[in-house]
Amino acid sequence: MIAGAEDYIEVLCANRYTIKEARVARWVRSSGSNPRGLRGLRFSPSAIRDSLVGILRGVTRGGSQRFTLLIIPHSEKRLVKFQANVFAIIFFAVLFSFILAGFVYVAMHAPDASERVVERQQGLQSSQASLDAIMEELQEVMRISRMFEGTMRETIDGLRPGAASGAAADRSGGGDLTPFLDARRLNSGELREIEDIRHLASTLRSAVEPLEEVQRIFRVQQSLLTDIPNYWPVIGGRGRVTHEFGPNIHPFTGQLYLHKGFDIADAIGVPVVASARGRVDEISVDPGYGIQVWLRHRYGFRTMYAHLHSASVREGQDVEQGQQIGLLGNSGASTGPHLHFEVWLGNEVVDPAAFLKISNEFPRRVRSF
Numbered sequence: 001m002i003a004g005a006e007d008y009i010e011v012l013c014a015n016r017y018t019i020k021e022a023r024v025a026r027w028v029r030s031s032g033s034n035p036r037g038l039r040g041l042r043f044s045p046s047a048i049r050d051s052l053v054g055i056l057r058g059v060t061r062g063g064s065q066r067f068t069l070l071i072i073p074h075s076e077k078r079l080v081k082f083q084a085n086v087f088a089i090i091f092f093a094v095l096f097s098f099i100l101a102g103f104v105y106v107a108m109h110a111p112d113a114s115e116r117v118v119e120r121q122q123g124l125q126s127s128q129a130s131l132d133a134i135m136e137e138l139q140e141v142m143r144i145s146r147m148f149e150g151t152m153r154e155t156i157d158g159l160r161p162g163a164a165s166g167a168a169a170d171r172s173g174g175g176d177l178t179p180f181l182d183a184r185r186l187n188s189g190e191l192r193e194i195e196d197i198r199h200l201a202s203t204l205r206s207a208v209e210p211l212e213e214v215q216r217i218f219r220v221q222q223s224l225l226t227d228i229p230n231y232w233p234v235i236g237g238r239g240r241v242t243h244e245f246g247p248n249i250h251p252f253t254g255q256l257y258l259h260k261g262f263d264i265a266d267a268i269g270v271p272v273v274a275s276a277r278g279r280v281d282e283i284s285v286d287p288g289y290g291i292q293v294w295l296r297h298r299y300g301f302r303t304m305y306a307h308l309h310s311a312s313v314r315e316g317q318d319v320e321q322g323q324q325i326g327l328l329g330n331s332g333a334s335t336g337p338h339l340h341f342e343v344w345l346g347n348e349v350v351d352p353a354a355f356l357k358i359s360n361e362f363p364r365r366v367r368s369f
Contacts (some may be wrong), residue, residue: 040303082108174195226321227298229357233305233341234328239264242338245351260341260349261304262356268337270328275303275341275355280317280325289340290332293325306340307332 009185072082209221232239245264278297284292289306293313309329319325330337343352 009091009288011282096252124265165209193335226277227301228355229297229301229303229343229352230272231275231321232356233275233303234264234266235271235273235324238270239266239328241265245353261340262352263338265336265338266328268327268329269313271324272305272308272326272328272339273322274319274325275343276301276319278303280313280315280319283311283313286332288333290334291326291329294320295319295325300346302344304340304342304344306342307334307338 002301019182066080066085073079241262243259245261246259247256248259249255258313274295276295276297278301279293280293281296281302285293286306289304291308291311292304292306293308293311294302294304305326307329308326308331311326313319313325328337328339341352343350343355
């Protein structure tokens with residue numbers, strides 16, 4: 001025991017090792033495998049390699065150990081046997097741990113994810129409801145806009161001379177707005193547009209009524225213009241005015257006389273039309289005026305169309321303004337093909353120019369006297 005203690009003291013003093021290191025050094029010296037002592041053991045690569053190999057062999061031997069699990073049924077069925085080494089058991093244990101941890105994580109966070117999904121679904125439903133409201137308002141605006149445009153068209157048409165009194169056809173087009181709206185992009189701030197749309201619809205509604213009143217006034221005016229002789233009596237505004245109403249030189253006698261109407265020269269066979277809406281009052285043949293047609297109109301007006309080539313209507317027939325009543329000719333006492341057109345108000349003959357100017361600016365190509 002004393003000698004052993006002296007050896008320890010010698011090793012500790014000579015090499016300044018700890019007690020554990022001195023024991024290792026003593027064992028190495030006694031075995032004779034490393035005469036240089038503990039320092040030789042520390043810095044020997046072969047010793048380190050041998051130590052690592054030994055550790056790996058120990059781990060391999062331990063991991064290769066097999067365990068057997070037997071399941072013995074109470075009946076006469078076959079035994080069920082499972083075998084696995086330590087490595088396999090450790091692998092499956094780690095795998096099971098990861099799977100279990102994954103399930104625990106999902107179980108902990110699944111309620112939050114479900115709540116987020118529910119919130120998003122509710123938000124989408126709210127946005128869809130807002131979108132439906134906007135679509136309804138826009139459809140109403142489009143309907144009122146079409147009404148507004150149709151009323152405006154009829155009003156504008158009423159301003160045109162000789163326009164039909166019927167309502168203008170609605171030629172406005174529509175469209176699908178869905179591509180311009182996306183429920184997923186709506187938010188509470190954007191829903192203020194609904195109020196703007198409602199305000200626009202209200203404005204359009206209030207604008208339609210005055211336009212309808214204006215349209216009614218112009219319809220009355222159009223009806224008035226249809227019933228008085230203001231339409232040019234030769235189709236398409238054709239003809240050349242050779243004599244106007246007033247004092248003129250008679251073409252046959254050469255004397256000054258009162259010319260009671262307009263002489264409008266053009267080719268034989270050009271259609272002659274009614275200057276106003278009315279009824280055929282008389283069709284006759286006169287030595288001076290030739291074939292003549294008399295029309296009776298509202299408000300006490302009558303018109304006469306003379307020197308016709310032929311009449312296209314019959315007595316008692318209703319005619320519309322601009323409807324053909326005969327063909328321009330050269331019948332009666334005439335110096336050439338022309339239409340003699342007169343306007344009577346009651347028992348007085350009046351100047352046709354006062355009425356023709358309402359809707360026509362006829363060319364004043366007359367002969368000077």
